[in-house]
Amino acid sequence: NAGVTQTPKFRILKIGQSMTLQCAQDMNHNYMYWYRQDPGMGLKLIYYSVGAGITDKGEVPNGYNVSRSTTEDFPLRLELAAPSQTSVYFCASSYSTGGQPQHFGDGTRLSIL
């Protein structure tokens, strides 16, 4: 029973490099989310998806892209890494929104140097 799986757990990038953070869930959840968490700032929603083929911007989408080709996978792409993107990234999923709680992955700690 894996739940939400994120890879990698840690990564260091140089400014201007690109990378994809992977997220997969095996609970057949329709909704998936990407958050970033910075110290003392809580969680900020980057992008979310309500189903395969549908994505929408959250609170802080600039510098990121997502795709949702399957129900299970929701990768987050950083095209030109900047120091401001140093953060911990969490992927989450839920069956629906409204009253359904989210299940979180273990996070990816990303440093941009």
Add this chain to the structure above:
Amino acid sequence: AQSVSQHNHHVILSEAASLELGCNYSYGGTVNLFWYVQYPGQHLQLLLKYFSGDPLVKGIKGFEAEFIKSKFSFNLRKPSVQWSDTAEYFCAVPDDKIIFGKGTRLHILP
């Protein structure tokens, strides 16, 4: 749209002290409410949830929360904290997405 405010950013308590963390949401109507906990180095986990019915909700590890509609509040409580309760706590309200508060860092002194 909904918003959530958590009053305390950082709380320090000694073991066995009682805990109350404040959470207020912005508007009423039918509302569901959550508290999540994030232990150091881990991901967020659901602590308890309110959907309807009894306004006093019991969660895991001895935590409870009371929904007070007239005060737009959903405060988290625990009668006697333990060192292992050191964590960050987030109140959350579902809207079209889930809205999280900024979190309260709880540090329990042994």
